[in-house]
Amino acid sequence: xxxxxxxxxxxxxxxxxxxxxxxxxxxxxxxxxxxxxxxxxxxxxxxxxxxxxxxxxxxxxxxxxxxxxxxxxxxxxxxxxxxxxxxxxxxxxxxxxxxxxxxxxxxxxxxxxxxxxxxxxxxxxxxxxxxxxxxxxxxxxxxxxxxxxxxxxxxxxxxxxxxxxxxxxxxxxxxxxxxxxxxxxxxxxxxxxxxxxxxxxxxxxxxxxxxxxxxxxxxxxxxxxxxxxxxxxxxxxxxxxxxxxxxxxxxxxxxxxxxxxxxxxxxxxxxxxxxxxxxxxxxxxxxxxxxxxxxxxxxxxxxxxxxxxxxxxxxxxxxxxxxxxxxxxxxxxxxxxxxxxxxxxxxxxxxxxxxxxxxxxxxxxxxxxxxxxxxxxxxxxxxxxxxxxxxxxxxxxxxxxxxxxxxxxxxxxxxxxxxxxxxxxxxxxxxxxxxxxxxxxxxxxxxxxxxxxxxxxxxxxxxxxxxxxxxxxxxxxxxxxxxxxxxxxxxxxxxxx
Numbered sequence: 001x002x003x004x005x006x007x008x009x010x011x012x013x014x015x016x017x018x019x020x021x022x023x024x025x026x027x028x029x030x031x032x033x034x035x036x037x038x039x040x041x042x043x044x045x046x047x048x049x050x051x052x053x054x055x056x057x058x059x060x061x062x063x064x065x066x067x068x069x070x071x072x073x074x075x076x077x078x079x080x081x082x083x084x085x086x087x088x089x090x091x092x093x094x095x096x097x098x099x100x101x102x103x104x105x106x107x108x109x110x111x112x113x114x115x116x117x118x119x120x121x122x123x124x125x126x127x128x129x130x131x132x133x134x135x136x137x138x139x140x141x142x143x144x145x146x147x148x149x150x151x152x153x154x155x156x157x158x159x160x161x162x163x164x165x166x167x168x169x170x171x172x173x174x175x176x177x178x179x180x181x182x183x184x185x186x187x188x189x190x191x192x193x194x195x196x197x198x199x200x201x202x203x204x205x206x207x208x209x210x211x212x213x214x215x216x217x218x219x220x221x222x223x224x225x226x227x228x229x230x231x232x233x234x235x236x237x238x239x240x241x242x243x244x245x246x247x248x249x250x251x252x253x254x255x256x257x258x259x260x261x262x263x264x265x266x267x268x269x270x271x272x273x274x275x276x277x278x279x280x281x282x283x284x285x286x287x288x289x290x291x292x293x294x295x296x297x298x299x300x301x302x303x304x305x306x307x308x309x310x311x312x313x314x315x316x317x318x319x320x321x322x323x324x325x326x327x328x329x330x331x332x333x334x335x336x337x338x339x340x341x342x343x344x345x346x347x348x349x350x351x352x353x354x355x356x357x358x359x360x361x362x363x364x365x366x367x368x369x370x371x372x373x374x375x376x377x378x379x380x381x382x383x384x385x386x387x388x389x390x391x392x393x394x395x396x397x398x399x400x401x402x403x404x405x406x407x408x409x410x411x412x413x414x415x416x417x418x419x420x421x422x423x424x425x426x427x428x429x430x431x432x433x434x435x436x437x438x439x440x441x442x443x444x445x446x447x448x449x450x451x452x453x454x455x456x457x458x459x460x461x462x463x464x465x466x467x468x469x470x471x472x473x474x475x476x477x478x479x480x481x482x483x484x485x486x487x488x489x490x491x492x493x494x495x496x497x
Contacts, residue, residue, distance in 0.1 A: 015267055016265050016267040016268050017261045018246055018263055018265040021246060021263075022232060023245075024244075025057050025060075025069075025242055026239065030062075031060045031061065033055040033056035033057065033059030034056065035059070035092060036055045036085075036089050037055050037056070043087075043133065043136065044120065044121070045084050045088055047084065047085065047088070048081070048265070048266055048269040050246075051084060051266075055085055057069065057244070058072055058207075058209070058242065059089070067207050069207075071208055072208070072210065073183075073211075073227045073228065073241065073243040074086075074244050075213065075247065075294060075296075076211075076245075076246050077246060077264055078213060078276075078279065079272060079276050080264055081270055082211050083117075086209060087114075090103065090160060091121055091122075093158065094156070094159060095122070095136065095140075095154045096158075097156065097158065098156040099158050100158060100159040100161075100174065100175045100201060100202065101158070101160045101161070101175060101176065101177040101178075102175040102177070102179065102194065103161070103162050103179045104162075104165050104178065104179060104181065105163075106181075106185040106469065107164065107469065108364060108444055109366045110181070110182060111150075111164045114162060115150050118152065119132065124145075125140075126140055126143060139154045139155050139156065140154060141154060141155050148164065165180075165185075166441070166442075175201055176207070178195070178198060179209045180208070180210045180211065180212075180223075182211075183210035183212035183227075184212040184213055184214065184219065185447075185468065186212075186223040187221045187450070187451065188222060189450070190223075191223055195208070213294065214247065214291075214296040216287065217297055217304070219451065219453070219467055225299070228243070247294020247295055248289065248293045248295050249295075251286060254293060260276075260293070276292055279291075279292065280292050282339060304453040305453065306449075306450060306451050306453055307429050307453060307454055307465060308428075308449045308450070308452070308473070310450040312433050313439075313446065313450050317441065318358075318440060319440070320440060321438075322354070323351075325352060327352025329349070329350050329483060330349050330381075330385045331388065331479050331480075331482035331483040332346065332347050332378070332381070332385055332389070332479050333345070333347075333424070333476060333479035333480070333481065334388060334391070335391055335471045335472075335475040336394040338393075340394030341366060342367070343363070343365055343374065344363065344364045344444070344474070345364075346361050346472065346476040346478070347359065347360050348479035348480050348483045350483055355436060356436055356438055357438070357483060358438045359437060359438070359476045360442065361442050361472050364444040367395050372402065374399060375399060375402040375403055379406050382408060382409050384490060385412075386486045386488045387412060387413075387414055387482035387483075387485070387486035387488055388412065389415075389416055389481050389482040390415060390478075391421060392471075396415065409490075410488075411488045414485070416481060419462070421462075421464055421478075422458070423481055424474070425465055425477050427480040427484065428476050428480055429477075432449065445476065447469055448465075448470060448472035449473045449476075451467060451469060452470045452473055453465075453466050453467055455467075464477075
């Protein structure tokens with residue numbers, strides 16, 4: 001068990017006294033974890049006591065050199081540095097030990113954030129002298145920076161490939177280690193695609209790491225919840241499992257900061273208490289308790305089915321979009337997520353005389369530091385697209401003001417009312433279930449359609465899409481709304497880009 005610095009709780013205490021709510025560890029005598037602890041500072045990281053202990057547990061090996069814990073589950077509140085241990089571990093195993101590692105995220109924006117963190121260690125390219133750490137970047141021998149196919153290869157023979165999870169992930173290697181970051185969003189569909197890539201790993205020493213926060217209410221993702229249940233029940237199913245969990249047993253008063261040091265293991269080290277306070281202010285109490293205090297819902301409260309779901313959405317899949325002719329109508333939908341972390345842009349195309357609408361998702365990005373690029377993208381298509389519907393309190397107003405200042409044509413920009421937002425959700429949901437909507441494979445849009453449950457809109461019984469990844473499917477609904485309501489007829493001969 002990690003030894004933590006103690007403190008006397010107070011309203012503003014910033015030093016952790018946290019002990020795991022559950023630490024399930026199989027017996028072991030040897031570990032290569034201390035090597036990762038020793039090398040962490042050379043990568044720019046200082047592991048705090050709980051992270052050092054976790055590194056030791058992850059690196060535990062038996063007499064034959066096989067992992068004692070081929071399955072690792074880590075449930076830690078936000079802002080506590082759960083990714084740091086895994087970054088250091090992956091860097092050591094890939095760059096020095098020759099392991100092939102797959103690092104997966106739920107969203108592409110998070111995938112690229114993680115790519116950036118590894119670039120700070122290894123550099124952006126072979127021979128990089130401006131980014132990366134010299135002793136580590138000299139180990140890099142090949143990179144791929146193609147969108148959606150980012151990977152690094154090292155002189156040891158090891159590889160780190162980065163992937164956004166989807167039911168049709170295209171992966172270029174067989175892997176020895178798989179990292180499921182944002183594991184609270186992981187579904188069985190994803191593991192069915194990814195886990196088989198480990199069966200022929202060259203090291204024949206499989207490890208799968210699941211790291212996340214408690215699964216949110218209404219999220220149908222089941223893998224992380226099931227893994228936690230195995231850990232708490234113990235027995236044969238958990239005989240190969242390492243599970244580390246910090247968190248409160250009940251929601252309680254989330255603003256009572258005397259509780260925080262008891263569940264936040266990095267307070268007083270590198271956790272930013274001001275960032276925690278700020279982040280919690282923009283969330284409801286249950287959401288804040290889950291994300292920042294590690295609260296797990298009782299099992300019966302966790303599951304709410306998705307509006308569309310994988311089966312219905314899968315029936316709408318096509319290999320390519322329609323050929324575009326002068327008679328096609330194209331509209332777009334722009335949706336800012338509730339927390340402002342994502343802006344999704346969808347396009348909807350209805351070929352002349354067709355009852356079927358095709359949707360695609362050109363962008364799902366972090367809107368920071370500016371959405372000027374998006375304003376220019378929308379403005380450049382005013383002569384080809386009939387209408388663009390823009391919604392989301394976190395950024396729609398500023399974007400529309402920018403577009404107004406650019407002199408957009410009359411009726412080109414639509415700011416949906418509450419009733420129209422409800423209609424947009426109904427259009428994409430009913431269209432998918434009726435088979436009157438098609439789409440190509442797209443990780444962000446697929447995951448959004450397959451997992452987003454209902455959320456209440458307004459006071460009249462209306463609903464939209466909820467959950468943590470609703471923006472892409474909401475954008476598709478807005479694009480359909482624009483297509484169904486706009487009477488504008490621009491001159492057009494184009495293709496969706």
